[in-house]
Amino acid sequence: MVVEPCRCTKPGWCDRYKREMTPKLFHLCQTNEQYRKLWDDKVNGIKKKPVKINKKEKEISTTKKLSNYRKAIVKWISAGRPVRSDEEVERIYNQFCNSCEFKLNRSCILCGCKVNKAKSALFNKIKMATEECPKGFWK
Numbered sequence: 001m002v003v004e005p006c007r008c009t010k011p012g013w014c015d016r017y018k019r020e021m022t023p024k025l026f027h028l029c030q031t032n033e034q035y036r037k038l039w040d041d042k043v044n045g046i047k048k049k050p051v052k053i054n055k056k057e058k059e060i061s062t063t064k065k066l067s068n069y070r071k072a073i074v075k076w077i078s079a080g081r082p083v084r085s086d087e088e089v090e091r092i093y094n095q096f097c098n099s100c101e102f103k104l105n106r107s108c109i110l111c112g113c114k115v116n117k118a119k120s121a122l123f124n125k126i127k128m129a130t131e132e133c134p135k136g137f138w139k
């Protein structure tokens, strides 16, 4: 299925998706068809088909989770502890992680990190501005 390209010329209000596009979102809209499809579906009221996966089977080991968490923390501290705003965290959580097929018990089963609305980056991967979704759903 072909997804129409982004028609905006700069960040700001987008009539197509009825939302404010930050420079980051504008860039994603310009370059990532998956995002446009997701936003088109949302605007048109189309719900994502639930994907049947065995979450327990996909979940990574505790050792790997700890290793990923350590790497994320080191990267975040080295970058000067940049954080996303609470609003941005809430938006990402509500739009992507909350209904994601890869979320299990408040964690992402692909990386093992906690994904929630917590304001502390130490307990929430979304809060760390150095982290992104392993599936590319958000950056």
Ligand code: SF4
Binding pocket: 096, 097, 100, 101, 102, 103, 107, 108, 109, 110, 115, 132, 133, 134, 135, 136, 137, 138
């Ligand atoms: S980080 Fe990405 S893959 Fe993991 S739960 Fe969130 S949206 Fe899903």
